[in-house]
Amino acid sequence: MKLDLSELLNGKRSAVSFDYAFDPTQVAGDCAAMPDDVTIPENGIHVRGQAVDSFGTLMLRAEIDVTYETRCARCLDPVTKEFSFELERMVLTDRGVERELSHLTDDGEWDGVTDDILYVNEGYVDADADIVEEVSLSVPTFDLCEPDCPGLCPKCGRKLRDGDCGCREEKYINPNFAVLQTLLDKTSGEGKED
Structure with missing residues (x-):
């Protein structure tokens, strides 16, 4: 959304x-794509904040709430x-000013970083592309339906939350140690006869 x-x-x-709230798929321009397994519903990004004149420097400060499906x-x-x-961004009216800011390396060269700057265009500024980029970088990569979700059975693929699937976990025995397993079986069998 263009802010006046x-x-x-x-x-x-x-x-x-x-x-305001917006749909990230409606954002034009170059911004980072969402991960393939993440979907943000229409109006799933809610933005609220202020643009302030702080002693001659324009700053945009916003709190972003994101609802996503995965x-x-x-x-x-x-x-x-x-x-x-x-999110906090400096707002500039002149694109030439960026080189005069604190984007200099130790040897005085400009490092090319402009990712924390928004530009005014005809009295408006549009932060949506920056917001979508931050969202795509902030989306957790590992989500669970419940903290103690047991997952799927590695053999049959049944959800373990629905109950025992009946699959038995077969223990792999290295053929070199198979003789030792027979000894264990014999000793455990002798203890049961008593």
């Missing part, structure tokens, strides 16, 4: 508040999760 900062730029206001990493059931994070 014209009153902030003209000095009529010292802060502009915003509160699959449990153990049982593959669909799950809906939420997370929040804060």
